[in-house]
Each structure stands twice: as C-alpha cells, then as structure tokens.
Amino acid sequence: MTTTTHTTDDSQEQMSSRIRSFLLRQEVILLIISLLAVMFLAFGSDRFLTTDNLLNQGRLLTEIGLVALSMTFIIITGGIDLSVGSILGLCAIILGVMWDPNGAFALPLEVAVVICLLVGTLAGFVNGLIIVRLGVPPLITTLATLALYRGLAEGISQARSVRGYPEEFYVLGQGEFLGVPTQLWVLLIFCILTAVILSRTIFGRAIYAIGNNELGARFSGVPVGRYKIMIYTFSGFMAAMAAWIFVSRVSTTRSDMGSGLELDAIAAVVLGGTSIFGGSGSIIGTIIGFILIQLLKNGLALSGVTTDGTIVVIGTVLILAILINNFIQRRSGNG
Amino acid sequence: MTTAAPTLGQPTRLSRSRGLASRFLVFATSQEFVLLLVVVLLFAVVGNTNPRYLAERNVLNIFNGNAYIAVAAVGMTMVIISRNIDISVGSLIGVLGTVSGSLAINGYPIWSSWLVPILLGGVVGAVIGFMVAYLRIPSIVVTLGLLSILKGGLITVTNGAWITDMPDTYFLAQMRTPEISLLGINIPAIPSPIVIMIVLTLLAALWMRYSPTGRAIYAVGGNAEAARLSGISEKRIIMTVFIINGLCVGIAAVLWATQLSIIQSTVPAGLELQVITSAVVGGVSIMGGVGTTIGAMLAAILLSAINSALVFINVSPYWFRAVVGVLILITVLTDLLRRRRTQA
Amino acid sequence: MKAKVLALFVLCALVVMSVAFPVAAQDRWDGADDLDVNPLECPVAEGETAAEEAAAEMDMPEYDGGQPTDAPDLAGQDIVVVDVPKLVGIGYFAATTLGQQQAAEELGNVTVTTDAPTEANIDDQIAVIDNYITQGVNGILFAANDPVAIAPVLRRALEAGIHVVGYDANSEPDAREWFVNQAEFNGIAKSMIDSMVAEIGEDGSFAIVTSTFTTPNQARWIAEMQAYQEKCFPEMTWLETVEAQEDNVLSFTQATTLINKYGPDMDGIFGMTSVATPAAADAVSQAGLCAVDAVDGAASSEDDAVAVVGLATPNAMKPYVTGDFAGCVKSVVLWNPIDLGYAAVYVLRAIVDGEFGPGDTSVEAGRLGTLQVVNGSEILLGPPFVYTAENIDGFDF
CATH class of the missing domain: 3.40.50.2300 (Response regulator)
Structure with a gap:
C-alpha cells in the first residue's frame, strides 16, 4: 500500500518507518500494556507501587523467571520443554536427600547443591538426547519425562520432607544483598547473560535459524543437533537453579514442588512475543512477560480480587495480548 | 510439535496391493497391535500372580475406569493429528460436568442435563477452532489461556460447593446393558461408558479413514501446504476438528459427572495430561498426521490396567508416575524403530 | 550410531536408578509419617473413661508460639481478617469458611474474607499470604499445606504486626501465635x-x-x-x-x-x-x-x-x-468444621482484645463455651465427633 513517491526526503521516510516498526514490535506493545496495567493497578491499591512490595514480588517470580529464560531458547527453535517443573521437583528432592544428616548420604551442603545442579543438567541432557538422537518430538519426550522425573522425585523422597537447613543456606532464598533480595541478583545475571547470548552471538543467531528453517540451518553448516542438546541441557540446569533457590526460600523439600511451573513459564514466554512455532522472540520480551504476570497477580490481589478471579484475568490477558499482537502485525505487514 | 516430517499419510496405503502375508505383517507391526499385545501380556502376568485381577468385575472396572478419558482422547487424537493441541480439556470436563449436575438438581429434565453439556462443549470447541483457524493464535496459547479462565471461573461461580442429591435416573455412567444369553454364551451386563467408548472410537476411526473430511485431517497434519494445494480448506478442517473435540469432551464430562453420587465441582488435576498421554501412547503424532482413535482407546485402557496392576502386585505407589513416563518413552521408541524397519 | 547407544544407555541407567534407589527406604509405604506416636488407652469393657482423663493431665509445656511485633492496639475496634485455607473448592473448607462468617456476624466487629489457591500448592499459598501482608490486614487465619514451607511468610506477618492463628493444619509453632486443633x-x-x-x-x-x-x-x-x-x-x-x-x-x-x-x-x-x-x-x-x-x-x-x-x-x-x-x-x-472456623475467629478476636495470651490455659469461644489450651500453644476444639444414623440428619454442611 505504501507506494508513496520516492522523490521526497528518502532518509526521513526511512527514519519514520523505522520508528514505526520499533513501536510495532511485540516487546514495545507489551511494555505499553504493562505500563498501563501498572498505572491501573496502582489506582487499585496504594500499597502496590512501593519499593518493598515490588522487591518482595521479585522473590516470588525468580523461579519462573529463570525457567522462562531457558524456555525462550527452546521455543525459538520450535521446541517445548514440559518437564521443567518435574526437574525442579526432582532436583529439590535430590538436594534434600543428599544433604539430610539423618539420611544415607549426609553430604556437606555445598556438595549436595552441586549434585542437585548436576542432576538437573543431566535430566535436561537426557531430554536433549532423546529429542535429537532418537528423533522423538519435544512435546512427547518432555511429556514422558514430566511423568518420569516427577515419579523419580516421589519415589526417591518416599514422601518424606527434608528440613532444618543451616541458617546460611537461607541467604539465597530469604536474604538480601545491597537491599535487594539475593535471588533477584541471580535472576538479573542470567537475564543479561541469556539476552547477550541470544542477540549478540553466532550461537544466538543459529537458534533463530533452526527455528525458522531447521533443514536450511543444517545445510548452512549449523550443528543443529549439538545446539539443540545444549539448550535442553541448559533448561535442565536452570530448573535445578530454580530448585536450589526454591528450597532456600521455603526451607523444605517436597516432591510436589514446581508442579505446573511449565505452564507458567510457557505463558510468560508466549506473552513476551516468542512465537510458539519458532523462529522469533526475545529475552527482553520474556522478561516483560513474567514481570507482567507477577504484577497482575500481585496488583489484583492487593485491589481485592481473589486468587480464582486473578487466574481468569491472566488467562484472558494471555489470549488478548497475542490477539492484539497478531492483529497489529498483520496490519503492518499488509500496510 | 513442529518437527518437519517427510512421512505422509497413512502407512497402510503401502500394503494395499500386496498379498495377505504382508498385510498381516503391517497389521502385526502397527501401534494398535503392539498395545493390544502389551495389554494382553499385562493381564496374563498380573493375572498369574493374582487371579482376581482377571475376574470379570475387575476387567470391567479397568475398562470402565478410563472410559471417559478414552472418549476425550478421541477428540484429542484428531486435534493432535491436525498438528494442534488442547490443554484445556481437563478444565472443560470440570466445567461441563458441573453444568450437567446443576441442571439435574435444578429440576431440568434429565435428557437436557446430558445433552446441554455436550452441545456446550461443541460451542466452546467452535470458539477455540475459530481463534486457531481464523485469528491465527496457536492452539497451545488459546487453550493455555482457556485453561486458566475455566479453572478460575468455575471456582468463582461455584465457590467449590459439591453437587449432590441428583435424581436416581441421572446416573448415565452407572447404567448397564441387560445381560444377554446368545447361542449359549452369556454376555455380562456391560457398563454404559464402555459401550459409548467403543462405539465412539470405532465410528471416529471409520470416519477418519473413509470420509473425505476425515482423510483431510491427516492431510492437514501431514503436510499443510500439500493439503492446501490439493484444494483442502485447512481452516474449515481445523474448525471441524475442534468442534468434534468439544463434543467428545462434552460426552466425557457427562460420563465423568454421572459415575458417582457426588460431583466435585472443581477441575480434576492433571486430567489433560492423561488425555494427551493416551493419544500419544496410542501412536498419534509421532510424525504428525498419523495415528488412530483405536490406538488412543487401547492406551487409555492400558493406563487404567497399569494403575490397577500396581495395586495388585504391590508395587510402591510412589513409582506409578515413573512407570508411566518410562512407558510413554518405550512405546514411542518401539514405534520409531518399527517405522524405520517398515520403511527400509 | 554411537550417540544412539549412549542415549539408550542413559535411559537404561535412569530406569535402573528408579528401581534401585529406593530399596533402602522401601520397608514401609503405608502412608504413615515417622514422628513419635502416642496411642491412647484401649477401650475398657464397662465404659470407664478415667484413663483418658489421666492422659489429659500431662505436664503443660511452656508456651512456644510466636508474637507479633508492635501490633497496634485494636481492642474492641473493627478488624479485617483474611482466611487462607489449604485450597478453595472442597466442602470441608467451605464449612470452615461458613463457621468464620457466623463468628464474624456474632461479634460484629470482625470482617473475614477467604482466599486461597485452587490447588493445594505450597508456593501459591505463600504468595497469597504475602499479598495480604502487603495489603495490610489485622489478622491472618491459615491451614498450612506444609508446616515448614509456610513458616517464613508467617514470621514476616508477625514482624509486620499482624496476628496469626492457624487451624486444621499447623505450622512450626513459633511462626504463629496459636493453633486451633480440631482434635488430637x-x-x-x-x-x-x-x-x-x-x-x-x-x-x-x-x-x-x-x-x-x-x-x-x-x-x-x-x-x-x-x-x-x-x-x-x-x-x-x-x-x-x-x-x-x-x-x-x-x-x-x-x-x-x-x-x-x-x-x-x-x-x-x-x-x-x-x-x-x-x-x-x-x-x-x-x-x-x-x-x-x-x-x-x-x-x-x-x-x-x-x-x-x-x-x-x-x-x-x-x-x-x-x-x-x-x-x-x-x-x-x-470434628465439626463449622465450629473449627468459628473458634479460630473467636480466638483471634480474644488475642486482639488482649483477653487471651501466652500463659493462659483456656479461652472463651462464643457458643462453644470455654476451650482448653494444650501442648503449649494449641487450643483444643474437643473430642472428635462420630456421626451415625441417629444424629447425621441434624447437620447440614
């Protein structure tokens, strides 16, 4: 439609179209929606927009945030990982069982944490192997390991909780560093790290290439299999990190920890503009996605909406956000 | 979900012109046959340790227990074959079951409390289908959002109050066929969910295999581009698939609601995973565009049989989920190996 | 091909692990925990109940609950209370909620709202309580999904000057002031x-x-x-x-x-x-x-x-x-869950009014009369109730 005359100032035209395309990016649209939501919620309760409250919400979103970051990579390649919640549960149990002074292992806490991270990484690696080397679709693989890992967590724990960790262990989940909850620093580091990797490295570009056209990527020399195994392994590692932080935050281990986490993480990623079909998306979008969901949960609760009402709102926002985005993208695509 | 699969359509087509022996070979290596074998094997092994496992009552209970899941899996099979997914089925079953029970205790005729949820399911399916096909929102996003809306909405409306005191004639799922004695063979009274499950599964399997629309579902799932080129309206097919899925979920909800004297008006936790697992273990979607409802039904029965067997052979219940996970992996792997062999 | 073998190997290892790992702890899976047990006396032939009373007269342990810091003095004033059961959507907690509303109506100066996750999930329950601390209520009633996991957030509530009383399912004692125990x-x-x-x-x-x-x-x-x-x-x-x-x-x-x-x-x-x-x-x-x-x-x-x-x-x-x-x-x-919810609200009101505190051995709870303190910081609702054909039709919840 924009068959305008090219005689006038060309560079100015380019500039304005660039601004327009920037404004039409999903991240920006989402950011605007978020700001509107924050303004709206701040009217609902004067306790919402306070530093204390917002920092405290940071504690609650860290686990979902970490998992959503690695999920972004996976979804960009056109895959999915449904097993993250179960990996979290398994890792939490492993951490407890390995440390438990009255148990069979009674290892030092540091060693137990390392084993916890290793088990998570291994669990993710197994996902990757099955998907890449055996060619089983990600949805089915991780559906199977969702059951398997949760089953292992239940079996290993034998329904016993491990409690009574030393005080210094709680620093990560309940402590503060420079006035900010400790785990938020961890989340921040991983946010920057993943954002840089995805947008500034060859690896990141390869991830998009795999999502856009796997066969094409392979022909142009991208080690598709190896990269895919790497991101699923990373996803397992992130779930283990989340498990460590979770155990430190709630000071106990239970085999049902993290159930349903996968859906929250996927919702955050999708809300953040990553296409479930692969090929597009960004870490910034995901970050805005999980922050928006947490703020909605918190802000609505503070305005007096009950939990079940909040769930309804979040489901609606998810569908509407994608709908609006689709609409705008199509308009601008045609225009 | 989006693994680009070069394999197309039904594998059985290869065998059409060949002899009886190779036809048998194809049948013997099909997912349905493998599942049947596993079920029989399980019955034999567990029945050997405890003959009560094979008692008529227990066998009927195993078939009956997951019948509503098998019914929902009929729709799920079509959805997954068309390269979509529906993770809101569990919530929808909860909502429609509650609707059914509410109608029954508020004096509406019994037939309406059975029929309205089914039609309502079709309407919800149409809405999902419309958003997926025409508004181009991925089905996982639509149903993820819907899952939240239905789950939260149900609690908001009912406050979690249970529904009791339904009229005696309401309990469709507790009804049984009359005992028949045919040619000296006594056919026991079959619970209605089993009858509904089998009839629905066979009808769907025949429809998908022989009707143009049914075959088009495979085409859309196998290779949407090719399907489009051959004149199939992808949008119309996806609408159809989700409407059928909604109707199936409605039937499943009625069976779910009418089997016990209490309807817990909440969303049954993890039900969607059981339905998807049944479809997947039943051989659906390994490559996209492949699978049958019969496989899904057998898988639902298998899961029910395993659950029962774990109680019978004294396996720690802590391990049930691990067993299910390993089972999914094994069926999928054997399926892959088999496919590779038949292709070679 | 090598990778395929490797993958299968890892898979097998997982399966083996899943079987081998629990052998150590396999001795019982009857669903019991492994804490100390304290069985009551066996029933005696001729309706003697002396033994039971003897058991009740054990040494009273010290008060071991927590205390809110700088709680505002709201004696006799209107208070806002939130009730966070394990989950919403089951008949049992609908009944406790009903009891709380009855108590609130009788007292006239208490507002109770019930809010909880739709599944019995520890993380969601913590988030709900957290939000109400921020919102600034005067009292929290809870039924814990996990006694330890819920403790940190309850301690935060105490630090914020909010009164905390549990019912149905306890937390660690020092994370709440009192726990209304439905029955031992x-x-x-x-x-x-x-x-x-x-x-x-x-x-x-x-x-x-x-x-x-x-x-x-x-x-x-x-x-x-x-x-x-x-x-x-x-x-x-x-x-x-x-x-x-x-x-x-x-x-x-x-x-x-x-x-x-x-x-x-x-x-x-x-x-x-x-x-x-x-x-x-x-x-x-x-x-x-x-x-x-x-x-x-x-x-x-x-x-x-x-x-x-x-x-x-x-x-x-x-x-x-x-x-x-x-x-x-x-x-x-x-027990009667309506009474349980009812008692919890009365206990909270008594604390706020300063009529009930550490060291007391009983508390007045409206129509339920006087309830006894047991185990340091627990209030006992009474003996469990057995519904039979004779009395069940007299109850509606």
Whole structure:
C-alpha cells in the first residue's frame, strides 16, 4: 500500500518507518500494556507501587523467571520443554536427600547443591538426547519425562520432607544483598547473560535459524543437533537453579514442588512475543512477560480480587495480548 | 510439535496391493497391535500372580475406569493429528460436568442435563477452532489461556460447593446393558461408558479413514501446504476438528459427572495430561498426521490396567508416575524403530 | 550410531536408578509419617473413661508460639481478617469458611474474607499470604499445606504486626501465635479404629484410601492409627494404603481396585479425607457389598460385605448413612468444621482484645463455651465427633 513517491526526503521516510516498526514490535506493545496495567493497578491499591512490595514480588517470580529464560531458547527453535517443573521437583528432592544428616548420604551442603545442579543438567541432557538422537518430538519426550522425573522425585523422597537447613543456606532464598533480595541478583545475571547470548552471538543467531528453517540451518553448516542438546541441557540446569533457590526460600523439600511451573513459564514466554512455532522472540520480551504476570497477580490481589478471579484475568490477558499482537502485525505487514 | 516430517499419510496405503502375508505383517507391526499385545501380556502376568485381577468385575472396572478419558482422547487424537493441541480439556470436563449436575438438581429434565453439556462443549470447541483457524493464535496459547479462565471461573461461580442429591435416573455412567444369553454364551451386563467408548472410537476411526473430511485431517497434519494445494480448506478442517473435540469432551464430562453420587465441582488435576498421554501412547503424532482413535482407546485402557496392576502386585505407589513416563518413552521408541524397519 | 547407544544407555541407567534407589527406604509405604506416636488407652469393657482423663493431665509445656511485633492496639475496634485455607473448592473448607462468617456476624466487629489457591500448592499459598501482608490486614487465619514451607511468610506477618492463628493444619509453632486443633491426632485415630472394630470385629482386615503420603495430617493420623491398632487390636490385619489425591473419581477407582484385589479377604476401608470417604462408600455400594440387605447395593452374604469408616462431612455421607443406601456406612468420624472456623475467629478476636495470651490455659469461644489450651500453644476444639444414623440428619454442611 505504501507506494508513496520516492522523490521526497528518502532518509526521513526511512527514519519514520523505522520508528514505526520499533513501536510495532511485540516487546514495545507489551511494555505499553504493562505500563498501563501498572498505572491501573496502582489506582487499585496504594500499597502496590512501593519499593518493598515490588522487591518482595521479585522473590516470588525468580523461579519462573529463570525457567522462562531457558524456555525462550527452546521455543525459538520450535521446541517445548514440559518437564521443567518435574526437574525442579526432582532436583529439590535430590538436594534434600543428599544433604539430610539423618539420611544415607549426609553430604556437606555445598556438595549436595552441586549434585542437585548436576542432576538437573543431566535430566535436561537426557531430554536433549532423546529429542535429537532418537528423533522423538519435544512435546512427547518432555511429556514422558514430566511423568518420569516427577515419579523419580516421589519415589526417591518416599514422601518424606527434608528440613532444618543451616541458617546460611537461607541467604539465597530469604536474604538480601545491597537491599535487594539475593535471588533477584541471580535472576538479573542470567537475564543479561541469556539476552547477550541470544542477540549478540553466532550461537544466538543459529537458534533463530533452526527455528525458522531447521533443514536450511543444517545445510548452512549449523550443528543443529549439538545446539539443540545444549539448550535442553541448559533448561535442565536452570530448573535445578530454580530448585536450589526454591528450597532456600521455603526451607523444605517436597516432591510436589514446581508442579505446573511449565505452564507458567510457557505463558510468560508466549506473552513476551516468542512465537510458539519458532523462529522469533526475545529475552527482553520474556522478561516483560513474567514481570507482567507477577504484577497482575500481585496488583489484583492487593485491589481485592481473589486468587480464582486473578487466574481468569491472566488467562484472558494471555489470549488478548497475542490477539492484539497478531492483529497489529498483520496490519503492518499488509500496510 | 513442529518437527518437519517427510512421512505422509497413512502407512497402510503401502500394503494395499500386496498379498495377505504382508498385510498381516503391517497389521502385526502397527501401534494398535503392539498395545493390544502389551495389554494382553499385562493381564496374563498380573493375572498369574493374582487371579482376581482377571475376574470379570475387575476387567470391567479397568475398562470402565478410563472410559471417559478414552472418549476425550478421541477428540484429542484428531486435534493432535491436525498438528494442534488442547490443554484445556481437563478444565472443560470440570466445567461441563458441573453444568450437567446443576441442571439435574435444578429440576431440568434429565435428557437436557446430558445433552446441554455436550452441545456446550461443541460451542466452546467452535470458539477455540475459530481463534486457531481464523485469528491465527496457536492452539497451545488459546487453550493455555482457556485453561486458566475455566479453572478460575468455575471456582468463582461455584465457590467449590459439591453437587449432590441428583435424581436416581441421572446416573448415565452407572447404567448397564441387560445381560444377554446368545447361542449359549452369556454376555455380562456391560457398563454404559464402555459401550459409548467403543462405539465412539470405532465410528471416529471409520470416519477418519473413509470420509473425505476425515482423510483431510491427516492431510492437514501431514503436510499443510500439500493439503492446501490439493484444494483442502485447512481452516474449515481445523474448525471441524475442534468442534468434534468439544463434543467428545462434552460426552466425557457427562460420563465423568454421572459415575458417582457426588460431583466435585472443581477441575480434576492433571486430567489433560492423561488425555494427551493416551493419544500419544496410542501412536498419534509421532510424525504428525498419523495415528488412530483405536490406538488412543487401547492406551487409555492400558493406563487404567497399569494403575490397577500396581495395586495388585504391590508395587510402591510412589513409582506409578515413573512407570508411566518410562512407558510413554518405550512405546514411542518401539514405534520409531518399527517405522524405520517398515520403511527400509 | 554411537550417540544412539549412549542415549539408550542413559535411559537404561535412569530406569535402573528408579528401581534401585529406593530399596533402602522401601520397608514401609503405608502412608504413615515417622514422628513419635502416642496411642491412647484401649477401650475398657464397662465404659470407664478415667484413663483418658489421666492422659489429659500431662505436664503443660511452656508456651512456644510466636508474637507479633508492635501490633497496634485494636481492642474492641473493627478488624479485617483474611482466611487462607489449604485450597478453595472442597466442602470441608467451605464449612470452615461458613463457621468464620457466623463468628464474624456474632461479634460484629470482625470482617473475614477467604482466599486461597485452587490447588493445594505450597508456593501459591505463600504468595497469597504475602499479598495480604502487603495489603495490610489485622489478622491472618491459615491451614498450612506444609508446616515448614509456610513458616517464613508467617514470621514476616508477625514482624509486620499482624496476628496469626492457624487451624486444621499447623505450622512450626513459633511462626504463629496459636493453633486451633480440631482434635488430637491420637483421638481421631482411636475413634477411627474403634468404629471399625465395632463393625468388622477385632480380627478384621482393612485397607486405607488417603490423599497423598505427603499430606501431614493424614500421615500423622495413619501413624497414630497404626500404633493404636497394634497396641489394642493386634489381631487386625493392616492390608495397605493407596493414594488418591483430593480427587473423588480417583478415590473411587482406588477403592474399587482394593475391593477387587482382596475380595472377601478385606472387611473394611478407611477413608482418610472428606473426598475419599464418600467415594469409597460409592465404590462399596456400586460393587454391591453394603452390609445391609435393605438396599440395592447389598452384599450377598455377611462375609463379603465391606465396611466404610472415615473422615467426611455429613452431607456427602447422608446417602450412605440414612438415604438411598442407608446402613452402607454406619459411622463417620469428624470434628465439626463449622465450629473449627468459628473458634479460630473467636480466638483471634480474644488475642486482639488482649483477653487471651501466652500463659493462659483456656479461652472463651462464643457458643462453644470455654476451650482448653494444650501442648503449649494449641487450643483444643474437643473430642472428635462420630456421626451415625441417629444424629447425621441434624447437620447440614
């Protein structure tokens, strides 16, 4: 439609179209929606927009945030990982069982944490192997390991909780560093790290290439299999990190920890503009996605909406956000 | 979900012109046959340790227990074959079951409390289908959002109050066929969910295999581009698939609601995973565009049989989920190996 | 190809691990926890109850609850209270909510709202409480999904000057001020086993349907039941415990499978939750194994019959006690959850008004009269109540 005359100032035209395309990016649209939501919620309760409250919400979103970051990579390649919640549960149990002074292992806490991270990484690696080397679709693989890992967590724990960790262990989940909850620093580091990797490295570009056209990527020399195994392994590692932080935050281990986490993480990623079909998306979008969901949960609760009402709102926002985005993208695509 | 699969359509087509022996070979290596074998094997092994496992009552209970899941899996099979997914089925079953029970205790005729949820399911399916096909929102996003809306909405409306005191004639799922004695063979009274499950599964399997629309579902799932080129309206097919899925979920909800004297008006936790697992273990979607409802039904029965067997052979219940996970992996792997062999 | 072998190897390793790992802890999976048990005295032939009273006169431990810091003095003023049960959507917590509303209405200066996750999930419950701390309520009532996991957020509430009282399921003592205990674990256990013995005799065999093995209350009751049964009725056979979540369809399936597995070798089923018990009764009546012959689902002989005893709310059990399947279930054990919620609100009001604090041995709770303090910082609602055909129709919840 924009068959305008090219005689006038060309560079100015380019500039304005660039601004327009920037404004039409999903991240920006989402950011605007978020700001509107924050303004709206701040009217609902004067306790919402306070530093204390917002920092405290940071504690609650860290686990979902970490998992959503690695999920972004996976979804960009056109895959999915449904097993993250179960990996979290398994890792939490492993951490407890390995440390438990009255148990069979009674290892030092540091060693137990390392084993916890290793088990998570291994669990993710197994996902990757099955998907890449055996060619089983990600949805089915991780559906199977969702059951398997949760089953292992239940079996290993034998329904016993491990409690009574030393005080210094709680620093990560309940402590503060420079006035900010400790785990938020961890989340921040991983946010920057993943954002840089995805947008500034060859690896990141390869991830998009795999999502856009796997066969094409392979022909142009991208080690598709190896990269895919790497991101699923990373996803397992992130779930283990989340498990460590979770155990430190709630000071106990239970085999049902993290159930349903996968859906929250996927919702955050999708809300953040990553296409479930692969090929597009960004870490910034995901970050805005999980922050928006947490703020909605918190802000609505503070305005007096009950939990079940909040769930309804979040489901609606998810569908509407994608709908609006689709609409705008199509308009601008045609225009 | 989006693994680009070069394999197309039904594998059985290869065998059409060949002899009886190779036809048998194809049948013997099909997912349905493998599942049947596993079920029989399980019955034999567990029945050997405890003959009560094979008692008529227990066998009927195993078939009956997951019948509503098998019914929902009929729709799920079509959805997954068309390269979509529906993770809101569990919530929808909860909502429609509650609707059914509410109608029954508020004096509406019994037939309406059975029929309205089914039609309502079709309407919800149409809405999902419309958003997926025409508004181009991925089905996982639509149903993820819907899952939240239905789950939260149900609690908001009912406050979690249970529904009791339904009229005696309401309990469709507790009804049984009359005992028949045919040619000296006594056919026991079959619970209605089993009858509904089998009839629905066979009808769907025949429809998908022989009707143009049914075959088009495979085409859309196998290779949407090719399907489009051959004149199939992808949008119309996806609408159809989700409407059928909604109707199936409605039937499943009625069976779910009418089997016990209490309807817990909440969303049954993890039900969607059981339905998807049944479809997947039943051989659906390994490559996209492949699978049958019969496989899904057998898988639902298998899961029910395993659950029962774990109680019978004294396996720690802590391990049930691990067993299910390993089972999914094994069926999928054997399926892959088999496919590779038949292709070679 | 090498990678394929590797992948299969890892898979096999996982499977082996899943089998080998638990051998160490496999000795029991009856659903009991491993805390100390304290079984009550066995029933005595001629209605002597002296032993029980002796047990109640144990040394009173020191108050071990926590205290809010700088709680504002709101004696006699209006207060806003939030109630966070384990989950919303089950009849039991609907009943506690009803009791709280009744108390709030009587008192006139308390506003209670109930809000909780839709699934019994520790993380969601913590988030809900957290939000209410920020919102600034005067009091929190809770029923914990996990006694330890909920503690940090409750301590934060105390630090913020909010009064915290638990009911139904406790937290760590120092994370709340008081806990309203519906009935002592060993008391429930005794009622359950005694009711079962009355139906199936001292040499009967029974199985249990529980929610999950991780649910603290259920695990505690089962442990106490085990101890009491071993002490008083050693001839009984303890078959097994199965898990059924808080899901009535699954409870029905599990109970049916137990019936099919043991056939005439099983005489009774315990339902450990308000969901499992009616589902177990349904399973028994649909299998035609009710112990009476007046109804459709009657057993063909006395030997085949399966008794159901369990924790449940009266409305859900009426069909089996006095309704269509009358006599299928003879006794249902439960405290009154309406009273439980009612008492929790009265206790909170008494704390705020400064009428009740550490060191006190009793508290006034409206229509319930005076309730006793036990175990340092717990308030005992009373002995468990056994609903039977005679009294069940008088209750509506």
